[in-house]
Amino acid sequence: MSDDREAPVKVALLGCGTVGGEVTRTLLEHADELAARIGAPVELAGIAVRRPDKHPELPQHLLTSDAGALVESDVDLVVELIGGIEPVRGWLLTALRKGKSVVTGNKALLAEYGAELSAAANESGADLYYEAAVAGAIPLLRPLRESLAGDRITRVMGIVNGTTNFILSAMDSTGASYGETLDEATRLGYAEADPSADVDGYDAASKAAILASLAFHTRVTAADVHREGISGINSSDIAAARRLGRTVKLLSICERVENEDGSESVSARVHPVMIPRGHQLAGVGGAMNAVYVEAAAAGELMFYGQGAGGAPTASAVLGDLVSAARNRVAGGRGPRESAHAALPVRPMGRTPTRYHISLDVADRPGVLAQIAQVFAVHDVSIAAVRQRDKHSTASLVVVTHSAPDAALRATVDEISKLDVVREVVSVMRVEGEES
Numbered sequence: 096m097s098d099d100r101e102a103p104v105k106v107a108l109l110g111c112g113t114v115g116g117e118v119t120r121t122l123l124e125h126a127d128e129l130a131a132r133i134g135a136p137v138e139l140a141g142i143a144v145r146r147p148d149k150h151p152e153l154p155q156h157l158l159t160s161d162a163g164a165l166v167e168s169d170v171d172l173v174v175e176l177i178g179g180i181e182p183v184r185g186w187l188l189t190a191l192r193k194g195k196s197v198v199t200g201n202k203a204l205l206a207e208y209g210a211e212l213s214a215a216a217n218e219s220g221a222d223l224y225y226e227a228a229v230a231g232a233i234p235l236l237r238p239l240r241e242s243l244a245g246d247r248i249t250r251v252m253g254i255v256n257g258t259t260n261f262i263l264s265a266m267d268s269t270g271a272s273y274g275e276t277l278d279e280a281t282r283l284g285y286a287e288a289d290p291s292a293d294v295d296g297y298d299a300a301s302k303a304a305i306l307a308s309l310a311f312h313t314r315v316t317a318a319d320v321h322r323e324g325i326s327g328i329n330s331s332d333i334a335a336a337r338r339l340g341r342t343v344k345l346l347s348i349c350e351r352v353e354n355e356d357g358s359e360s361v362s363a364r365v366h367p368v369m370i371p372r373g374h375q376l377a378g379v380g381g382a383m384n385a386v387y388v389e390a391a392a393a394g395e396l397m398f399y400g401q402g403a404g405g406a407p408t409a410s411a412v413l414g415d416l417v418s419a420a421r422n423r424v425a426g427g428r429g430p431r432e433s434a435h436a437a438l439p440v441r442p443m444g445r446t447p448t449r450y451h452i453s454l455d456v457a458d459r460p461g462v463l464a465q466i467a468q469v470f471a472v473h474d475v476s477i478a479a480v481r482q483r484d485k486h487s488t489a490s491l492v493v494v495t496h497s498a499p500d501a502a503l504r505a506t507v508d509e510i511s512k513l514d515v516v517r518e519v520v521s522v523m524r525v526e527g528e529e530s
């Protein structure tokens with residue numbers, strides 16, 4: 096039962112589409128339960144949408160197209176589910192500066208302007224919550240920010256984009272091309288009409304920036320994240336991975352790396368990776384998300400669930416809304432963002448990675464020695480070599496040990512120019528144990 100002696104917490108909802116619609120439904124249908132959990136009723140004071148006339152399903156007296164005025168009105172809490180940078184950034188800064196807590200699922204905004212929003216929240220004592228911005232329904236940011244705050248996180252690695260995971264999983268199970276699978280994903284509603292934010296890795300890079308910032312107490316922006324998408328992946332890459340007992344995933348990888356002088360840096364990157372089929376992330380199929388965390392004391396942790404969709408994402412938004420409203424009722428605030436470690440971000444070229452390289456080479460003596468010489472020149476050591484893959488044009492497959500990414504790239508570049516190399520069939524980074 097609600098405690099109606101408490102003044103209601105007045106909420107402004109900006110955006111009422113896929114996620115906002117579900118948030119509204121819960122706020123209206125489960126008002127009593129939410130009030131009991133918060134200790135005060137939640138009053139939905141207004142809903143801003145772009146086209147109010149297109150929303151006959153919503154209480155008409157709450158609708159407005161003027162999100163700015165709604166933020167300035169007498170509300171305590173702003174829930175932003177519009178997306179994009181401007182004009183949303185201005186509205187949220189206004190809210191925070193006026194001491195109104197903000198709940199948002201806007202990864203692009205947080206990955207670029209997280210520091211500015213966080214500073215505004217700190218100055219006024221308001222809360223800034225954004226669990227929905229990474230991995231939809233999965234409680235992930237709160238564990239990083241709160242549950243693991245006393246531990247030392249060394250790595251956060253995961254599948255945080257459902258569209259690309261759907262495409263890669265389907266390519267793996269059907270053998271279809273990238274283009275055919277993208278068409279199918281679009282037809283089924285897993286890919287947007289313009290899929291570039293997903294397939295080119297921008298969405299995953301924003302999420303990697305948010306994860307790295309929280310995990311390593313360091314401000315990391317989307318521009319700091321090395322980004323490669325999946326549009327260059329072809330059926331022969333997938334087939335090569337399969338023959339090695341591996342599968343291809345688009346991973347966001349955030350790591351604490353040790354520098355030569357013993358100090359530390361942060362590395363954050365998004366790119367396709369071959370992982371062993373027995374790896375925890377290999378079995379994550381379709382549009383699901385999963386994130387694997389390694390911490391010094393906690394060891395290995397795995398978070399898995401629905402990374403998108405109206406209801407799953409609304410679950411994360413409502414959890415944040417309840418927290419922010421509880422803080423308001425209790426007169427406190429949630430944990431502040433901490434960027435105290437301020438570790439430098441290591442450029443991709445200096446980040447240690449491992450490569451899997453499939454080559455079509457001339458069949459004559461001395462070829463292997465010539466290729467091995469190029470690896471030696473770039474100080475890249477070879478972990479495994481396989482010759483003659485009768486299932487493809489590749490006659491030589493090399494898996495390297497860990498080396499700086501720039502050295503690996505330079506090695507591939509030079510090998511591709513050798514006259515004994517007819518074709519570089521596939522090049523991909525690998526993670527996990529050697530197979």
Ligand SMILES: NC(=O)c1ccc[n+]([C@@H]2O[C@H](COP(=O)([O-])OP(=O)(O)OC[C@H]3O[C@@H](n4cnc5c(N)ncnc54)[C@H](OP(=O)(O)O)[C@@H]3O)[C@@H](O)[C@H]2O)c1
Binds near residue numbers: 109160175403
């Ligand atoms: N969808 C997901 O699965 C998911 C998952 C995680 C995070 N998110 C994040 O959640 C946010 C919302 O996503 P969504 O999928 O719900 O988006 P959506 O379905 O496109 O809804 C956007 C809403 O914003 C409204 N809007 C757009 N411009 C506006 C403006 N200038 N003033 C007022 N209202 C405006 C739209 O109004 P109209 O309805 O009138 O067009 C619509 O109601 C985004 O930041 C997204 O990245 C989404």
